[in-house]
Amino acid sequence: VTDREQVLDLMVRYGRACDTKDWDLLASCFVPDAVIRYRSFGEEIRGVRALEEYLRGALDPLDATQHLFTNFAYELDGDLGRFRCSLQAQHVRTACAGGPLFTVGGTYEIDVARNADGWRIRRLQFEPIWMDGNPEVLEHIIEHVPARA
Amino acid sequence: MSERDDVVELMVRYGAGIDRKDWALFRRCFTTDVHAVYEGFGEFHGYETLEAFVRPSVEPLDATQHLLTNFLVQLDGDKATFQCYVQAQHIRNAAAGGHFFTIGGPYDNRALRTAEGWRMDRFHFKVAWTSGNPAVLHHVEMDELVAL
Numbered sequence: 001v002t003d004r005e006q007v008l009d010l011m012v013r014y015g016r017a018c019d020t021k022d023w024d025l026l027a028s029c030f031v032p033d034a035v036i037r038y039r040s041f042g043e044e045i046r047g048v049r050a051l052e053e054y055l056r057g058a059l060d061p062l063d064a065t066q067h068l069f070t071n072f073a074y075e076l077d078g079d080l081g082r083f084r085c086s087l088q089a090q091h092v093r094t095a096c097a098g099g100p101l102f103t104v105g106g107t108y109e110i111d112v113a114r115n116a117d118g119w120r121i122r123r124l125q126f127e128p129i130w131m132d133g134n135p136e137v138l139e140h141i142i143e144h145v146p147a148r149a
Numbered sequence: 150m151s152e153r154d155d156v157v158e159l160m161v162r163y164g165a166g167i168d169r170k171d172w173a174l175f176r177r178c179f180t181t182d183v184h185a186v187y188e189g190f191g192e193f194h195g196y197e198t199l200e201a202f203v204r205p206s207v208e209p210l211d212a213t214q215h216l217l218t219n220f221l222v223q224l225d226g227d228k229a230t231f232q233c234y235v236q237a238q239h240i241r242n243a244a245a246g247g248h249f250f251t252i253g254g255p256y257d258n259r260a261l262r263t264a265e266g267w268r269m270d271r272f273h274f275k276v277a278w279t280s281g282n283p284a285v286l287h288h289v290e291m292d293e294l295v296a297l
Binding site for chain 2: 001005009012013015016019064065066067068069070088090092100101133
């Protein structure tokens with residue numbers, strides 16, 4: 001298994017952890033003092049415990065999510081590296097007035113490092129590009145509702 | 150090509166089999182005794198039973214597109230368990246109320262290395278979300294839960 005494949009697997013496990021609310025799996029994707037920022041969805045998050053707390057608050061009210069990752073581009077160098085990938089994330093809250101779906105598309109920029117347990121995320125930054133559907137689905141975390149078409 | 154790539158390609162052939170309505174290609178993705186579950190749609194024992202569901206579901210459509218991402222492959226000798234995600238677009242131009250019906254969700258599958266290459270013998274799809282007009286699939290029996 002190549003380094004690129006291991007880093008790709010890391011990101012897929014991160015998405016799976018969010019979509020199945022598997023917090024042990026989530027923690028296994030990061031170094032303990034990782035720094036995370038989801039732009040438009042809150043302030044910088046420091047540490048994997050704070051990340052778990054944030055994501056529980058964000059995802060527990062939802063009935064389902066699906067984080068689709070594609071367009072990976074890597075710059076790996078020894079035990080350090082960074083990569084970018086594209087996201088299309090679907091968020092589902094069935095009982096939400098105004099529609100059950102809110103879709104977010106954007107880009108991740110991620111710094112990774114290899115330790116004894118394999119590759120881990122050190123820094124994760126998400127930049128949204130577009131949103132579609134009913135923003136009320138994420139009203140508990142969204143900072144500003146994008147203009148409606 | 151690595152064995153991981155072989156397993157990913159198997160699933161890409163599955164998607165292409167449906168999107169091109171190429172049932173010979175679709176057949177080559179499965180063992181004859183495959184056990185397949187599409188949650189909300191049905192459970193199928195054996196390839197012929199599976200094709201008897203998928204083919205009449207897809208044939209009336211003008212087009213489909215199965216976008217497959219987020220592969221995780223665990224190899225164990227001649228066995229591979231794997232997960233991936235799909236976002237599947239279904240198009241029927243004559244459908245009243247809109248042409249599109251989109252389904253997203255995870256697959257949890259297993260493939261075996263056979264004399265004819267990798268084939269799936271366990272197949273499990275779960276619907277995470279749908280959007281658009283469920284009447285695009287008016288000819289397919291599905292649980293109400295599938296159409297949000």
